[in-house]
Each structure stands twice: as structure tokens, then as C-alpha cells.
Amino acid sequence: MNYETYFQNHREQHLEELKELLRIPSISALSEHKSDITQAANWIADKLRQAGMDKVEVHPTTGNPVIYAEHLQAPGCPTVLVYGHYDVQPVDPLHLWETPPFEPTIRDGKLYARGATDDKGQLFLHIKAVEAILKEEQKLPVNIKFCIEGEEEISSPSLPAFLESHAEMLAADAILISDTSLLEPGKPAICTGLRGLCELEISVHTANTDLHSGTFGGGVPNALHALVSLLTSLHDEQGRVAVEGFYEGVHDLTPEMREEFAKQKFNEDKLKTSLGLDSLYGEEGFSFVERTGARPTLELNGVYGGFQGEGSKTVIPKEAHAKITCRLVGQQDPQATLDKVERHLHANIQSGAKITVVKGESARAFTIDPSDPMLQKAADAYERIYGTRALFTQDGGSIPIVETLSRVLSAPAVMMGFGLPDENLHAPNEHFNLENFDKGMLTIVEYLKSL
Amino acid sequence: MNYETYFQNHREQHLEELKELLRIPSISALSEHKSDITQAANWIADKLRQAGMDKVEVHPTTGNPVIYAEHLQAPGCPTVLVYGHYDVQPVDPLHLWETPPFEPTIRDGKLYARGATDDKGQLFLHIKAVEAILKEEQKLPVNIKFCIEGEEEISSPSLPAFLESHAEMLAADAILISDTSLLEPGKPAICTGLRGLCELEISVHTANTDLHSGTFGGGVPNALHALVSLLTSLHDEQGRVAVEGFYEGVHDLTPEMREEFAKQKFNEDKLKTSLGLDSLYGEEGFSFVERTGARPTLELNGVYGGFQGEGSKTVIPKEAHAKITCRLVGQQDPQATLDKVERHLHANIQSGAKITVVKGESARAFTIDPSDPMLQKAADAYERIYGTRALFTQDGGSIPIVETLSRVLSAPAVMMGFGLPDENLHAPNEHFNLENFDKGMLTIVEYLKSL
Structure with missing residues (x-):
């Protein structure tokens, strides 16, 4: 079972499928896109069925539908719940997009479209990783559940109630989420904090x-x-x-915390250059990673x-x-x-x-202890695919539902991100580097097999 | 010759004609309205011909056309040049208009439309006043010229060059302009200063x-x-x-200037109430009329x-x-x-x-000495129609071309306004009080006959 070969052989087909999903303008902030939301939800459900999940359900909520899927044929093995979202941010200012936001285009090894990295592209990796294992081995090494929502970009108003009322159905030993970033190309990171x-x-x-x-x-x-x-x-x-x-x-930054931030060796000059800025700006007395991670x-x-x-x-x-x-x-x-x-x-x-x-x-802000075994195994999986161990970082962004998921389901949230910080999330020309599309699927397969 | 009767008999027809002009969205700030500009210019030219002007010409410029008209059959009598503009301000925010800006509607004795008071409605008074005298007396008491532009709302970029190159054609003893306001209903004012x-x-x-x-x-x-x-x-x-x-x-305000402002007996409480404001706001140490007139x-x-x-x-x-x-x-x-x-x-x-x-x-700002005989006669005309002598005021607004007109043509600018300060110039629900529509034509006839 050589998954590298498998994913190479299916690469064209996978990219075509992802483009289909990216063509659906499922913007949750704008009510005129309600039917696109439905279309995206049904698309995801179909793909989960095709992947070989045993049960796939589209659950209506007071807001946008939640997709639940399960494959529970590994008795005695841990259960992993994959969380993701199929809704996307608005696209204006439209005139700044080099190619239209809902006409996915590959340029220089990057897939450009709204949602390419946040979160359709990253969510798609999990569906295809599960499909690959089932096709190659006819069974999964763990029990797998999916919980995919359509309101993340508007702060998940319906999901908390859904989690509370379906806590038993969703029960898991770990929550697996790909909606964050590597530190930089080739340098994986596992997010242990969200603002x-x-x-x-x-x-x-x-x-x-x-x-x-x-x-x-x-x-x-x-x-x-x-x-x-x-x-x-x-x-x-x-x-x-x-x-x-x-x-x-x-909390005041302790010398230990500042040391941990310093380990990232974040290059502020490089950031300035890539953003075309003469100088960064922020609260005096803190570095960029401190300002965005801990302030x-x-x-x-x-x-x-x-x-x-x-x-x-x-x-x-x-x-x-x-x-x-x-x-x-x-x-x-x-x-x-x-x-x-x-x-x-x-x-x-x-x-x-x-x-x-x-x-x-x-x-609320969210944090998790990096010594959690579920996180350590994720770092191992990254190391095998990327050749370098993942750093544990604090992300400036918010995935409001992560704190709720972890609390309601009493399970650690494992944030294995495959995006990059400069992929224009929430901005014109959002994109996803295909190197991480390829390595992402391999890393997920590695991780699931290691549990 | 009872002009009051004449204007009463023609009132319906005059209002229908003015509505025709107000239906043309001749917004000079927006280039997509170029053809509306042309239509409005031609409409004005046609009405001047119908009024009995001897010569009517639409002059192209580098911007919007200027309409020139003349009736010079009063040898030995003074020549009056009527200035006005047929362009209007943009209309947004459109949703705040009670009736659409280019569908003129009469409610409570007020004609609502973009341009109703600024300046199509006021300009129209002069055309109809001249037409009335020619119909009733077959001749005019003075020589009359019209110079009507279509770029006032974008600061008249083409007119100065037109004035310079046509100074002889436009030569006059007074420039008559109705693009300002009464002080309040029944209290006429002649503007002697513009910012x-x-x-x-x-x-x-x-x-x-x-x-x-x-x-x-x-x-x-x-x-x-x-x-x-x-x-x-x-x-x-x-x-x-x-x-x-x-x-x-x-210039610092002298005690004499402050006294002149005080004569207006401007009621700031009434203004606050009509604008729905708890308090006015502005430079400390000055009254509202000082702030807007002299600061x-x-x-x-x-x-x-x-x-x-x-x-x-x-x-x-x-x-x-x-x-x-x-x-x-x-x-x-x-x-x-x-x-x-x-x-x-x-x-x-x-x-x-x-x-x-x-x-x-x-x-630049503009001022004229109130003792000028052309201004004193205008005050007389107002007194005969409104029953009260016009005050000489300083207006906070700008009609950038007034200073240029007066300087290039070496003639006093007589600003006889018939608007009211609360008629929503440049704002949603612009309107023109029909009381001043009626009295305005009578005042203009009086003034022309008095020269």
C-alpha cells in the first residue's frame, strides 16, 4: 500500500472534485447564498458516501445544515471526529481578484478560489484520506466520525446546540481539525491556542x-x-x-512563553517585504508572534x-x-x-x-497542553511526511467552535493545519499550495494509522 | 397688466413644464449621465426660444454645454445677464427619498425632486418671468442675456475659459443669479457673500x-x-x-459684523428642532450664522x-x-x-x-458691497412682493463661478435667492416651496421693470 502512488494516480481527479466544491459560492454571511449553502452541504454528503462512510446524514439546524457521517468498524480502537466547515467568507472587493473567486484556477502550484484553504480545501483532504484507506485496505484503522458545519465564518451560531443535543452520537477520543496553517513552507505546526x-x-x-x-x-x-x-x-x-x-x-507573558515564541524564529523583515510594508504596527513592547499569538x-x-x-x-x-x-x-x-x-x-x-x-x-479563547498524546502523535505524523517535527504554536485567529467542541465532547482538539499564513484567507486571491494538498492527505493517513 | 393673474392662469402649465425638466437626471458628477446633461441643455434652449428670446445658442465646451440667449431690444437701458445651472447633485442615499428623485411630486405645497430648488426650479423662474413680460407687453424693460451652465455642481471647470473667450458677448451691467435662499419663509435675503x-x-x-x-x-x-x-x-x-x-x-469678526449677523435674529433652537439635534456643533465662540457665514x-x-x-x-x-x-x-x-x-x-x-x-x-470666497444700486433695487423689488425688505446676508455655501463671473465681466452679482435653507439641497428629499415659486416670478418681473 503506497499511498504516495495512490494519491499521485488520483491527483487530477481529486483536484477536479475539489474545484467542483469551490465553484459553489457558499457564503454564510450573505443570505442570498442560502441555496448555495444547501448545494455545498449536499455535495459534501455525497462525497462522504462515495468515500465509503457507512452512514451519512444532513441534519437541518435553525441555521445551515450540519453533515454527520460515521464509519465505526474498529472495535477497541479510538474514535476520531473530523470537524470542518463548508461555508466561506464574502469576496469583496471583487475587483482585486486576479481570477474570479468562484472559478478555481491553478497557477504556479497554487489553487486560487474563495475557500481554497479556508476550509473547503483542507476539509477535502480528510474525505480523500479516508477514501484512500478504505479503497486500499477495505477497512479503517480507527473509528471515524465527521461533523461538518456551514456557519463557521459567522461564528457557528447553530452548532453549540447541535453538539449538546447530539453529544452521544458525536462522542470521540479526539477532535481532528484542519483549519490552521503551517508556520511556513515545509515547517509544520500544531496549533495549541486560538484567540x-x-x-x-x-x-x-x-x-x-x-x-x-x-x-x-x-x-x-x-x-x-x-x-x-x-x-x-x-x-x-x-x-x-x-x-x-x-x-x-x-495573562502577562512569562520568560518561558517568550522563549517558546522565539523558537519560531519568525522573520519580521520577510513578512514586511511580502506584505509590501515599510514597518509593522502594533502594541509597543511585543514581537509580531507575541502580538498575534498572546495579545x-x-x-x-x-x-x-x-x-x-x-x-x-x-x-x-x-x-x-x-x-x-x-x-x-x-x-x-x-x-x-x-x-x-x-x-x-x-x-x-x-x-x-x-x-x-x-x-x-x-x-472565548482556547488552549490545549502540547503534551497530550493525541497531539504528540500528530507531531510524529508530520515528521514522517514533512521530514521535520511540528512546532506547537498559538494562532492569532479564532475558530470559535473549537473551544465548544472540546468542552462539550470532553475530547482534545488536534489542530493539524495544512494552510500557509500568506494564503489570503478572508481576502482577495485566497489560495491553497498544492504541495500541502499532497502532503496533507499523506499526513492524515499516517496519523490515523498511528492511533 | 396684472402679472399675479397671469402667473395664476399659467400656474398648472408652468409646473408641468418644470416637472419635465426635473425628470431629466442631469447629474454632472457622474459620467454615465452625459446624455441627460445634453437633454437638459436642449430643453432649456427650447424653453428660452419659446419664451421669445431673439437668439438662443447651445455652446459646446470642453465639458458640458453652455446655453447663451439674448434679447437686446432696449437701447439705452441696462443689460442684465441671468446666470443659472441645469446640472444637479447625485442622489444617493436613494433609499432615503420618500418619492424618487427624478419623479417630481407635489406634497403640502412643495415640489419634491433633485434640482427642485438647486437650481432648475430657481432658474426656471427667470425664463418664465421674461416670457410673461414679452407675452403681456411684447417688449422687455431691459436688455436680457442668459448664460446657463451644466457644471456648477462640479465647480464649473469649463465656464471660466468660456467667459474669458466670450466676454464681449456676455457683457452686462449686472449679473442676476437665483441660486440662494430666503432667510426663512416670508423673510427675503440678498446674498452679499459666499464662501x-x-x-x-x-x-x-x-x-x-x-x-x-x-x-x-x-x-x-x-x-x-x-x-x-x-x-x-x-x-x-x-x-x-x-x-x-x-x-x-x-478676517476677525468686527463688532459691526457681529451686529449685522445678530440682525438676522437667527433661531438656533428652531434649527436644532427641525434637524432633530440635541445640540449644534462647531468652532467655539461663534454663533451658527457666524460659523457658516464668516468662518x-x-x-x-x-x-x-x-x-x-x-x-x-x-x-x-x-x-x-x-x-x-x-x-x-x-x-x-x-x-x-x-x-x-x-x-x-x-x-x-x-x-x-x-x-x-x-x-x-x-x-475663492466672494463678497459685494450691499450699497450697490443694483442690490438696493433688488431689495425694493422683494419689498413690493414679500411686504418686507430683504436683509443682506452672507451665505455659507459656495457658487464658485460667482466670483469669476463678477471679476471677468466687471459687473455686480445680484444674488436674489428664492429657496429656503431647509429645502434639502444636496440631500434626499430636495424640494422647492411653491409659495416662493409664485412670488419669485413676480419679484423678478418687478426687478427687471425697476431697472
């Missing part, structure tokens, strides 16, 4: 109508002035979040108000808007953080302006 | 791609953070513009960057944009002001971010 998340939207209102900036300019509040000065007040000059109590629950952040994801068209329009806008997300670490409480930010906004709004705040989804 | 204008667009760029706010958040510059803090730096806590040298050329301002007309769609998107945007206009007074130099703002922006941009500045159109 939490909380989100809010702000609207600032001034007069009951847009006003002429000549007749009224200088004499009335301008919703954009009020908004930008309010948003500016959220940070201090040192790049710290200036919201009272924001850092409560954030919280408050980011403006969108700001808009007034005239955006061609030319100029001499208007004083009556309203202006901002979308904000915070990434959380340690014991920061997402709801309490939202409350603190909201208090800050109300306390700092300019006179003559009113503010409304809508709080969105939230999730 | 100047200069405009610029800013783009802030950070990384060469949008980035995931999890993976990168807190460790890289965010174009929106850089933009909002830059925009905030343009004002101080007292509402003053914080750009070095911005106030050079601004400069820097206003954000549009700000945008990042995700604006439904839901949330955890992105760090690579770029963010702002549209800014300044209103100028006294001897402030528009070009020098743009240079100062640009210097401020470059000096205050956050590290890791780059800025590009594109300067737009500009115009």
Missing part, C-alpha cells in the same frame, strides 16, 4: 437628514467627524486598546458614511457606520469585553451625535 | 492585500485605523481646524474602507478613503489651503501606512 472573538457594529447619527456642507458646514455636527474621532479614541498612541478594563484576564486586539473591519461615488459631493452626512471585531486571549470574557467597549463608545461620543451599538457573536 | 471652496480626496494604503484579522490582527497596520486617526487630527477639541496656517486670510470649515463628505455588507467580515483592509471639502472666507487662498492640508496629512500619517492626496476644484 477568542467578539464583534460589534456602531452607527452614529446626527441630523435627521443629510445637509449641504456650504449652508451648514461648520455649524452642525457631522456624523463622519463624530465617528472617526470616536474610533480614534479606541486606541492610544502606543497602539494599545484604550478601553477601560479591556486587558482584564490577559488581544481591536480591529476596524469596515467604516463607511457619506458619498463614495465618482467625483465630489458637498454633503454633511447624517449617519456613519463601523464594524469592529476584537480578538481575545487568556481569560478575557467576550460579553464583558463588548460591554466595556460599548461603555467607552457612549462615554466618548461627540456632543450633537447619537450612537447605537449592536453586539454580534462572541467566543 | 470659497477647495476639495481633496485621500487614500491610505497599508499592506499589498487585505489580511485576516485573526492571523494578523494587532501585528500589522490597519488602513482604517490609520485613516480615522489622521482624519481626527484635522480638528482640535474646540472644533477648530488643526491644520497649521489654515486660518491665514480669515471657514473643513468637512468630511465621505469616508469608506473595508467591509460594508451584511453581517461581519474579519478583515484588515489594505486601503481606506476619504473625501474632504473646505469652505473658505475672506482672503484664504484655495490652492495654498490645499497645500497646507496636504502637508498636515503627510506629517501625521501613522507609521506603516502611506497616503495619496488628489486635489480637486477650488474657488
Whole structure:
């Protein structure tokens, strides 16, 4: 059984199948894509059946459907639950895509499409790894379950209730997730920490109508002035979040933790060059990996108000808007953080302006001890395929459901990522390096056989 | 010759004609409306011919056409040049219009449509006033010329060259313009001052791609953070513009000037109520009429960057944009002001971010001495129709071409406005009060006959 040969022989077919999935614009944030969500869910279910899973079910939820599949013919062996998501991020600004987001294209050994790496491409590796073992050996070395959701990019609102009500069905000894990244090409990493998340939207209102900036300019509040000065007040000059109590629950970095971060030998100059930046920016006194791995952040994801068209329009806008997300670490409480930010906004709004705040989804930060045997075996599998042992890292991103999965199912979450940090997740020209497509399937086979 | 009866008898017909003009979406700022611009110009030319003007010409320019018309059969009498514009402002946000902007509708004695008051409705009064006198008396009491442009809302880029090259054709003893407002219903005003204008667009760029706010958040510059803090730096806590040298050329308010402003008995509480504001906002130490009439301002007309769609998107945007206009007074130099703002922006941009500045159109402030006989006669005409003498006011708005017209043609500019300050110029639900539609035509007839 040479899986390298098997995957080489099936490479074209696998890529064509993955492209089929990537052509489905299953954007969970936009309600007009509801039918694409259904199509993507059914596609995944079909592929799981074709792979040879014994039972495959598409479960409706109050939101998007969850796909469950199982193959439980290895009595006495551990049970692995594979988690992934078939929904994707929105695609704007569309004009910055070199090829359309839902027309998958291979260039220079990379597969370009929305969802290529996050998470359709990575999820697909597990389906094909299981299929390969069943085709080559007619049985699996472990019991396997799949739980694939369609709301990860909108913070998984329906899955927690589904997990609670199906805890027995989903019970497992480890939760296997590929939705993170290698450190850099050829340097695998197993994520042992994820930041939490909380989100809010702000609207600032001034007069009951847009006003002429000549007749009224200088004499009335301008919703954009009020908004930008309010948003500016959220940070201090040192790049710290200036919201009272924001850092409560954030653990100070110990010398040991700083040493662990330093092991990554992260090259900040290389990052600057690849992003075309003169300098990085962030909270003073921390390195890039510390800032993103162990420090919280408050980011403006969108700001808009007034005239955006061609030319100029001499208007004083009556309203202006901002979308904000915070990434959380340690014991920061997402709801309490939202409350603190909201208090800050109300306390700092300019006179003559009113503010409304809508709080969105939230999730706590997650960590796991790297000495867990399920993680050590994952590091072994990487070593055999990549020739180098995986580092245990802390990721700046959030997969809000990981903390819930691990808690509800009382099982360690094994985050074996096969993406790369510069693959434009959530941005134009998202892509997946095919080297990791190939090695990913081999690593998963190795891991399952080692358990 | 009872013009009140004449206009009453023709009222329905006049309103139907004006609605025809208001249905043409002649937005000069948006290039896709080029053919609407042509249609509006031809419509005006046709109406001037029907009114009985001897010669009517549509002059092409490097931009939108200028309509010239003349009726010069009053030898020894003064010549009046009527200036107006047939282009209109953009209409967004469209969803805030109670009836569509280009489907004119009369409600509660007000005609609603984009351009109803600025300036199609006011310009139309002059055409119909001239037509009325010619129909009733077969001759005009003065020589009349019309010069109607289609680029006022984009700061009249082509007209100055047209004026220079046609100065003899356009020569006049007074320039008559209706593109301003009464003080309030029943209280006419003649504008003796207009603020100047200069405009610029800013783009802030950070990384060469949008980035995931999890993976990168807190460790890289965010174009929106850089933009909002830059925009905030343009004002101080007292509402003053914080750009070095911005106030050079601004005259201090003398006690006499403050007394003249006080004569308007402007009711700030009433303004607050009508705009739904808890408080007004502006430079400390000045009243609303002083702030808008005699003080400069820097206003954000549009700000945008990042995700604006439904839901949330955890992105760090690579770029963010702002549209800014300044209103100028006294001897402030528009070009020098743009240079100062640009210097401020470059000096205050956050590290890791780059800025590009594109300067737009500009115009100097304009003033005229209220004792000019052409203005005094205009005040007389208002008094006979409205029963109250017009006040001489300073308007916060800019009609950039007024200063140029007056200078190139060496003639006083008589700004007889018939709009009202709350008619939503440049905003959704622009309208024109029909009381001033009726009285406006009568006032113009009175004025022309008095010269």
C-alpha cells in the first residue's frame, strides 16, 4: 500500500472534485447564498458516501445544515471526529481578484478560489484520506466520525446546540481539525491556542437628514467627524486598546512563553517585504508572534458614511457606520469585553451625535497542553511526511467552535493545519499550495494509522 | 397688466413644464449621465426660444454645454445677464427619498425632486418671468442675456475659459443669479457673500492585500485605523481646524459684523428642532450664522474602507478613503489651503501606512458691497412682493463661478435667492416651496421693470 502512488494516480481527479466544491459560492454571511449553502452541504454528503462512510446524514439546524457521517468498524480502537466547515467568507472587493473567486484556477502550484484553504480545501483532504484507506485496505484503522458545519465564518451560531443535543452520537477520543496553517513552507505546526472573538457594529447619527456642507458646514455636527474621532479614541498612541478594563484576564507573558515564541524564529523583515510594508504596527513592547499569538486586539473591519461615488459631493452626512471585531486571549470574557467597549463608545461620543451599538457573536479563547498524546502523535505524523517535527504554536485567529467542541465532547482538539499564513484567507486571491494538498492527505493517513 | 393673474392662469402649465425638466437626471458628477446633461441643455434652449428670446445658442465646451440667449431690444437701458445651472447633485442615499428623485411630486405645497430648488426650479423662474413680460407687453424693460451652465455642481471647470473667450458677448451691467435662499419663509435675503471652496480626496494604503484579522490582527497596520486617526487630527477639541496656517486670510469678526449677523435674529433652537439635534456643533465662540457665514470649515463628505455588507467580515483592509471639502472666507487662498492640508496629512500619517492626496476644484470666497444700486433695487423689488425688505446676508455655501463671473465681466452679482435653507439641497428629499415659486416670478418681473 503506497499511498504516495495512490494519491499521485488520483491527483487530477481529486483536484477536479475539489474545484467542483469551490465553484459553489457558499457564503454564510450573505443570505442570498442560502441555496448555495444547501448545494455545498449536499455535495459534501455525497462525497462522504462515495468515500465509503457507512452512514451519512444532513441534519437541518435553525441555521445551515450540519453533515454527520460515521464509519465505526474498529472495535477497541479510538474514535476520531473530523470537524470542518463548508461555508466561506464574502469576496469583496471583487475587483482585486486576479481570477474570479468562484472559478478555481491553478497557477504556479497554487489553487486560487474563495475557500481554497479556508476550509473547503483542507476539509477535502480528510474525505480523500479516508477514501484512500478504505479503497486500499477495505477497512479503517480507527473509528471515524465527521461533523461538518456551514456557519463557521459567522461564528457557528447553530452548532453549540447541535453538539449538546447530539453529544452521544458525536462522542470521540479526539477532535481532528484542519483549519490552521503551517508556520511556513515545509515547517509544520500544531496549533495549541486560538484567540477568542467578539464583534460589534456602531452607527452614529446626527441630523435627521443629510445637509449641504456650504449652508451648514461648520455649524452642525457631522456624523463622519463624530465617528472617526470616536474610533480614534479606541486606541492610544502606543497602539494599545484604550478601553477601560479591556486587558482584564490577559495573562502577562512569562520568560518561558517568550522563549517558546522565539523558537519560531519568525522573520519580521520577510513578512514586511511580502506584505509590501515599510514597518509593522502594533502594541509597543511585543514581537509580531507575541502580538498575534498572546495579545488581544481591536480591529476596524469596515467604516463607511457619506458619498463614495465618482467625483465630489458637498454633503454633511447624517449617519456613519463601523464594524469592529476584537480578538481575545487568556481569560478575557467576550460579553464583558463588548460591554466595556460599548461603555467607552457612549462615554466618548461627540456632543450633537447619537450612537447605537449592536453586539454580534462572541467566543472565548482556547488552549490545549502540547503534551497530550493525541497531539504528540500528530507531531510524529508530520515528521514522517514533512521530514521535520511540528512546532506547537498559538494562532492569532479564532475558530470559535473549537473551544465548544472540546468542552462539550470532553475530547482534545488536534489542530493539524495544512494552510500557509500568506494564503489570503478572508481576502482577495485566497489560495491553497498544492504541495500541502499532497502532503496533507499523506499526513492524515499516517496519523490515523498511528492511533 | 396684472402679472399675479397671469402667473395664476399659467400656474398648472408652468409646473408641468418644470416637472419635465426635473425628470431629466442631469447629474454632472457622474459620467454615465452625459446624455441627460445634453437633454437638459436642449430643453432649456427650447424653453428660452419659446419664451421669445431673439437668439438662443447651445455652446459646446470642453465639458458640458453652455446655453447663451439674448434679447437686446432696449437701447439705452441696462443689460442684465441671468446666470443659472441645469446640472444637479447625485442622489444617493436613494433609499432615503420618500418619492424618487427624478419623479417630481407635489406634497403640502412643495415640489419634491433633485434640482427642485438647486437650481432648475430657481432658474426656471427667470425664463418664465421674461416670457410673461414679452407675452403681456411684447417688449422687455431691459436688455436680457442668459448664460446657463451644466457644471456648477462640479465647480464649473469649463465656464471660466468660456467667459474669458466670450466676454464681449456676455457683457452686462449686472449679473442676476437665483441660486440662494430666503432667510426663512416670508423673510427675503440678498446674498452679499459666499464662501470659497477647495476639495481633496485621500487614500491610505497599508499592506499589498487585505489580511485576516485573526492571523494578523494587532501585528500589522490597519488602513482604517490609520485613516480615522489622521482624519481626527484635522480638528482640535474646540472644533477648530488643526491644520497649521489654515486660518491665514480669515478676517476677525468686527463688532459691526457681529451686529449685522445678530440682525438676522437667527433661531438656533428652531434649527436644532427641525434637524432633530440635541445640540449644534462647531468652532467655539461663534454663533451658527457666524460659523457658516464668516468662518471657514473643513468637512468630511465621505469616508469608506473595508467591509460594508451584511453581517461581519474579519478583515484588515489594505486601503481606506476619504473625501474632504473646505469652505473658505475672506482672503484664504484655495490652492495654498490645499497645500497646507496636504502637508498636515503627510506629517501625521501613522507609521506603516502611506497616503495619496488628489486635489480637486477650488474657488475663492466672494463678497459685494450691499450699497450697490443694483442690490438696493433688488431689495425694493422683494419689498413690493414679500411686504418686507430683504436683509443682506452672507451665505455659507459656495457658487464658485460667482466670483469669476463678477471679476471677468466687471459687473455686480445680484444674488436674489428664492429657496429656503431647509429645502434639502444636496440631500434626499430636495424640494422647492411653491409659495416662493409664485412670488419669485413676480419679484423678478418687478426687478427687471425697476431697472
